[in-house]
Amino acid sequence: MRFPLALTAKIARHIIKHKLRRTPRFALVLQLEPLHTCNLTCTGCGRIREYSTSLKDMMTLEDCLTSAQECEAPMVSICGGEPLIYPEIEELVRGLLGQGRIVYICTNGVFMRRKLKDYLAGSYSRSLEPTLAKLLAEKLISEKDAETIRKGKSDGRPTIKPTKWLYWNIHVDGLENTHDLIVEREGVFKECVEAVRMAKILGYQVATNTTVYRETDVREIEQMFEFFSALEVDGHTISPGYDYDAAKRDMAGRLGRKPEDFFLTRAMTREKFAKIQEWGERFTIFGTPVYHEFLAGKRELTCTAWAIPTRNIKGWKAPCYLMTDGHYAGYQEMLDRADWEKYGVVDGVIRDPRCENCMVHCGYDPSGALGTNYQRGDNWKNIKYNFGSRPKPCLNGHKVNAFNGFSIGKEHLSETKAASSNRNAPKAMFQHEGNNGNDGDLCGNGDSARRDELPVKIRDANKIRANQSGASLP
Ligand code: SF4
Numbered sequence: 001m002r003f004p005l006a007l008t009a010k011i012a013r014h015i016i017k018h019k020l021r022r023t024p025r026f027a028l029v030l031q032l033e034p035l036h037t038c039n040l041t042c043t044g045c046g047r048i049r050e051y052s053t054s055l056k057d058m059m060t061l062e063d064c065l066t067s068a069q070e071c072e073a074p075m076v077s078i079c080g081g082e083p084l085i086y087p088e089i090e091e092l093v094r095g096l097l098g099q100g101r102i103v104y105i106c107t108n109g110v111f112m113r114r115k116l117k118d119y120l121a122g123s124y125s126r127s128l129e130p131t132l133a134k135l136l137a138e139k140l141i142s143e144k145d146a147e148t149i150r151k152g153k154s155d156g157r158p159t160i161k162p163t164k165w166l167y168w169n170i171h172v173d174g175l176e177n178t179h180d181l182i183v184e185r186e187g188v189f190k191e192c193v194e195a196v197r198m199a200k201i202l203g204y205q206v207a208t209n210t211t212v213y214r215e216t217d218v219r220e221i222e223q224m225f226e227f228f229s230a231l232e233v234d235g236h237t238i239s240p241g242y243d244y245d246a247a248k249r250d251m252a253g254r255l256g257r258k259p260e261d262f263f264l265t266r267a268m269t270r271e272k273f274a275k276i277q278e279w280g281e282r283f284t285i286f287g288t289p290v291y292h293e294f295l296a297g298k299r300e301l302t303c304t305a306w307a308i309p310t311r312n313i314k315g316w317k318a319p320c321y322l323m324t325d326g327h328y329a330g331y332q333e334m335l336d337r338a339d340w341e342k343y344g345v346v347d348g349v350i351r352d353p354r355c356e357n358c359m360v361h362c363g364y365d366p367s368g369a370l371g372t373n374y375q376r377g378d379n380w381k382n383i384k385y386n387f388g389s390r391p392k393p394c395l396n397g398h399k400v401n402a403f404n405g406f407s408i409g410k411e412h413l414s415e416t417k418a419a420s421s422n423r424n425a426p427k428a429m430f431q432h433e434g435n436n437g438n439d440g441d442l443c444g445n446g447d448s449a450r451r452d453e454l455p456v457k458i459r460d461a462n463k464i465r466a467n468q469s470g471a472s473l474p
């Protein structure tokens with residue numbers, strides 16, 4: 001099966017229960033943002049801009065757990081910011097799993113191996129020695145790490161353990177060169193790959209999470225799927241980038257750039273996602289085939305943003321993950337008070353100009369599961385897709401030239417670094433360990449100065465690569 005049976009059954013039961021009760025609106029996935037602090041400053045990220053004045057604030061553990069109970073979503077996606085910076089992330093994961101939720105930890109991957117080592121230390125016994133030997137042989141941990149793991153853990157805190165109810169969901173927007181450009185830090189792609197490999201050895205479920213931008217080369221995305229499929233990741237989430245409020249204001253006001261220079265319009269999205277159904281056959285793409293048809297421009301859907309609510313330090317964010325017209329104290333209060341009829345695009349009619357180009361998963365993926373624009377055969381399509389067998393790992397993935405930047409000493413961010421230092425960009429807030437020797441020098445603090453050049457750089461890099469190799473990717 002593309003998605004484990006127990007998890008699919010849990011979500012199906014939740015939908016059927018609310019359909020029988022005729023609940024008009026209910027939550028499928030809670031996007032929980034315990035904090036907005038991040039160690040990166042990715043191009044196109046609206047979070048660290050919109051919440052730049054509250055980056056140091058965070059939700060209490062109790063608030064996080066109560067929010068999940070309040071909206072009763074069967075799945076909780078812990079995002080942010082970078083959730084692994086949240087000081088009680090282990091307790092949060094344990095609490096959500098204890099409530100019977102399916103948990104996704106949406107991470108940029110930089111701190112992930114640290115958490116995996118912590119798990120090993122917390123569960124160390126001599127029987128783990130073969131695993132340590134394998135991790136050492138694959139250079140995923142050092143001898144010093146192994147020694148620390150053997151000493152065990154004495155802080156009394158829980159660790160994040162592998163279970164079928166948990167996924168690591170790692171942000172990857174392309175192969176090494178592109179991804180490091182987008183996250184504005186060399187070495188992040190490499191670290192993500194090492195985290196994926198280590199997590200798979202330890203028996204975790206791992207997914208990748210990709211945003212497609214205007215400059216994204218879809219052939220590269222296909223190669224990226226091949227590469228991660230060969231590493232036996234358990235699934236992929238993919239969604240179009242969109243000119244949501246905070247990013248749009250930033251681009252237009254501060255940078256004097258048009259949003260359409262960077263983000264996708266609907267027509268562009270349909271072009272980029274033309275092969276999504278074919279990808280769904282070759283790779284374990286999460287989501288419903290109905291949503292995939294929508295992305296490919298084969299049908300319309302109505303936005304159901306209330307089904308993937310966002311809860312953060314300011315409350316329940318309406319109408320959606322992207323736009324903010326208000327924060328509410330409770331989920332039900334948000335459902336009751338937000339005017340849901342004024343959002344989205346319905347039958348080609350734009351209800352809110354800000355929704356015009358939006359086709360993002362947090363607005364439309366649930367529409368495919370909830371049958372809001374039901375067409376005959378949709379249920380069967382969804383069942384066949386999710387209960388169908390999982391595509392086999394892509395053998396060609398090992399041949400993909402994924403390490404085409406930092407790993408080959410390309411220093412593809414050197415110009416960006418220079419631009420940043422010329423502007424006297426503020427120093428990093430978070431210093432942390434990595435495996436690339438340049439720890440902390442590009443960590444983020446919400447300052448977006450370095451993002452200015454990125455859209456242009458990505459476009460230029462793509463042009464140079466296309467000229468160098470004809471039509472083929474590096
Ligand atoms: S990893 Fe990037 S996209 Fe995610 S919160 Fe941090 S800056 Fe934003």
Ligand code: SF4
Nearest residue numbers: 303320343355358363
């Ligand atoms: S269409 Fe829905 S998800 Fe997209 S911006 Fe509008 S309200 Fe948000």
